Amino acid sequence: MFEGLGVLPDYDEPAESDLQLRQSTVESMMLCGWRQGYATEDWYDPTPSEAMFFGSVEHNHIEHHMLNGESLVLHDLSWTIDQIHLLAERDGFSLTDVTTPEGVKAMAREIIEAYRLWLVQWWAKQHTFLKPLAIEQRFLRPLGTLPNGRAVWVHGTPDVLIQSGMIDWKTAGRGWQPGKGEGRIQSPTYLWLAEEVRGVLEGLADYVVYNRQAQQWMTWTVPVGQPQIDAALHTLWQYAMAIDTGSYVPTPASPSGRPGRGWWCQPKFCGAWNGCKFKGLVADEIDLLQIRSKRWG
Ligand code: SF4
Secondary structure: OOOOEOOOOOOOOOOOOOEEEEHHHHHHHHHOOHHHHOOOOOOOOOOOOHHHHHHHHHHHHHHHHHHHOOOHHHHOHHHHHHHHHHHHHHHOOOHHHHOOHHHHHHHHHHHHHHHHHHHHHHHHHHOOOOOOOEEOOOEEEEEEEOOOOOEEEEEEOOOEEEOOEEEEEEEEOOOOOOOOOOOOOHHHHHHHHOHHHHOOOOEEEEEEEEEOOOOEEEEEEEEEOHHHHHHHHHHHHHHHHHHHHOOOOOOOEOOOOOOOEOOOOOOOOOOOHHHOOOHHHOOOOOOOOOOOOOOOO
C-alpha cells in the first residue's frame, strides 16, 4: 500500500510530469476531497471567503514586519488598501465583485488594528528571545515515487523557523478551541521539510492565532514528535495517490461524530458548491438550490 513511499528520485528539482503537493491542498481535501476534485472545472469559483482573505492580508502585514522590521507603512491605511488590491489580483478575483470601496477601507482599518495588537500582545513579549533560522523560506523535498514512476514532491513555506520548532500566524473569527492545533499535518510536514536547516526533526509548533471577535492574539503550542511526522508523511502519500488517480472522496458531513453538515460544506466556504453532486447527502435546512454568492457582506 505504501510501496514507493521513500523511494526518492535521483534529481534535485521536480520534473514537469512529477506531482507537487502542498500541505494546504491536503488539509483542504481532509475536509472534503471534492473541493480539490472540482477545482479544475470551469464553473469552480476560487473567490476566497472574507475570513480567509482577511487572514491572508493580516499574514502579509506580519510577514512584512518579520522581514523588514516595523515601518510606518504597516500603520498606513493607503498602504494596506494597496496590499488588499494586490492580494486580490494575485488570488485572481475582483474586489468589486465581493465588496464596496467602504468595505475595503473597513477591512484595512481592522487589519491595521490587528497588527497593532500583535505588536503589543505577541511581538513585545517575544522578540528579544526570537532567533529565526528562516522566515518565509520555501522548502521542497521528495516524498517518494508512485507506481507509475511519477515522483512526489512536497513543498511548503513555514512562517518562521526557530531552533525549537516553528511559528505560524493564523486568524479565526472566534479564536481556537483547545486541541485544534493537534491532528493537523501542517506542523509535522513543515518540520520534516526543514529538517536540514534545524538539524533535527522533532520540535514545537507555536500557532499564534488572532481572535477577531475578542481582538486578542493567543499562542497554542503543539508538540510534534516522530509518530506525528510518520503519520503526516503517510497521510501525504495517501493523498498524493488519490490526486494522481483522481480518486477524490466527498465528505459533506462532519466526520467527527458531530451530527450534520461540516462547516466547510456551505456556499460561502466551498468554491465547488454550485455544481457539486454530493452536497445533498446531508438532509438539513440548507437550500441546496441556492447559488453561491461572491459577495462578502
Ligand atoms: S459542496 Fe460540500 S460536498 Fe461538495 S465539494 Fe464542497 S464541501 Fe464537498
